[in-house]
Amino acid sequence: MDAELFPRSRAEVVPGAVHVPDWLDAGRQRELLEACRGWARPPAGLRTVRTPGGGTMTARQVCLGWHWYPYGYARTVVDGDGSPVKPFPAWLGELGRDAVREALGATPPPYDIALINFYDGDARMGMHRDSDEESDAPVVSFSLGDTCVFRFGNTETRARPYTDVELRSGDLFVFGGAARLAYHGVPKVYPGTAPPELRLTGRLNITLRVSGR
Numbered sequence: 001m002d003a004e005l006f007p008r009s010r011a012e013v014v015p016g017a018v019h020v021p022d023w024l025d026a027g028r029q030r031e032l033l034e035a036c037r038g039w040a041r042p043p044a045g046l047r048t049v050r051t052p053g054g055g056t057m058t059a060r061q062v063c064l065g066w067h068w069y070p071y072g073y074a075r076t077v078v079d080g081d082g083s084p085v086k087p088f089p090a091w092l093g094e095l096g097r098d099a100v101r102e103a104l105g106a107t108p109p110p111y112d113i114a115l116i117n118f119y120d121g122d123a124r125m126g127m128h129r130d131s132d133e134e135s136d137a138p139v140v141s142f143s144l145g146d147t148c149v150f151r152f153g154n155t156e157t158r159a160r161p162y163t164d165v166e167l168r169s170g171d172l173f174v175f176g177g178a179a180r181l182a183y184h185g186v187p188k189v190y191p192g193t194a195p196p197e198l199r200l201t202g203r204l205n206i207t208l209r210v211s212g213r
Contacts, residue, residue: 014152014154019167024169024171026198030197047081049069059118071132088114104174114206120189121191133210137212140208143172144169144200145200146190147168147190155178
C-alpha cells in the first residue's frame with residue numbers, strides 16, 4: 001500500500017519466528033518471479049501434489065534441489081513425470097542465509113531445498129509441520145504476488161493458540177529454534193492484491209530448507 005495508517009514493522013510472532021515486511025524490494029521480486037516462471041516449466045515443473053489418502057493439495061508446487069512428496073524427499077519427481085529435480089541455485093541459498101541473518105541474527109548451514117507453491121484465489125494450505133528434513137535449520141519463506149493470511153501456530157497441535165499474520169508481496173518470514181516445528185498454514189488468499197507492476201495473478205511462496213542429507 002502506498003500510505004499506511006499504521007506502518008508495518010518487523011515482529012517476532014513467537015520466539016524464533018520473525019516477520020520482516022517488505023524485505024524484498026521491487027527489483028528482487030521481479031527477479032524471483034522470472035526465476036519461478038522458469039522453474040515451473042517442464043520437465044520437473046509445476047505439479048499438483050496428491051496426498052496418500054487420495055486427495056490433492058489446492059496449491060501447486062515445484063521443487064529445487066530435492067523433490068518433496070508426502071512425506072519424504074527424492075532426487076526425481078517420483079509423484080510426477082519422473083524427471084530429475086531441478087538444481088538448487090547457489091544465489092538462492094545465499095539469499096536465504098542473508099534472510100536468516102536479518103531475521104534471527106544467525107548464520108545457518110547452506111540451504112539445498114526450495115519448495116515453491118503457487119496459490120490461485122481459491123487455494124489454501126492446511127495446518128502442517130515441516131518435519132521431513134533431517135536438519136533443524138530455520139525455514140525461510142518469501143512471498144510474491146497476492147496477499148495472504150499466514151496462520152502460525154504451536155508445536156503441539158493444529159488448533160489454537162495460533163497467530164494470523166498478513167503476508168504481502170516482498171515479505172519475509174523465518175522460523176527456527178523453538179518454533180521450527182510449529183504448525184502453520186494459509187487459510188486465505190486475497191485475489192487481486194498483488195503489486196500491479198509484478199504482473200502476477202495469484203501468490204507464490206518460496207520456502208527454503210536445509211535437508212541435512
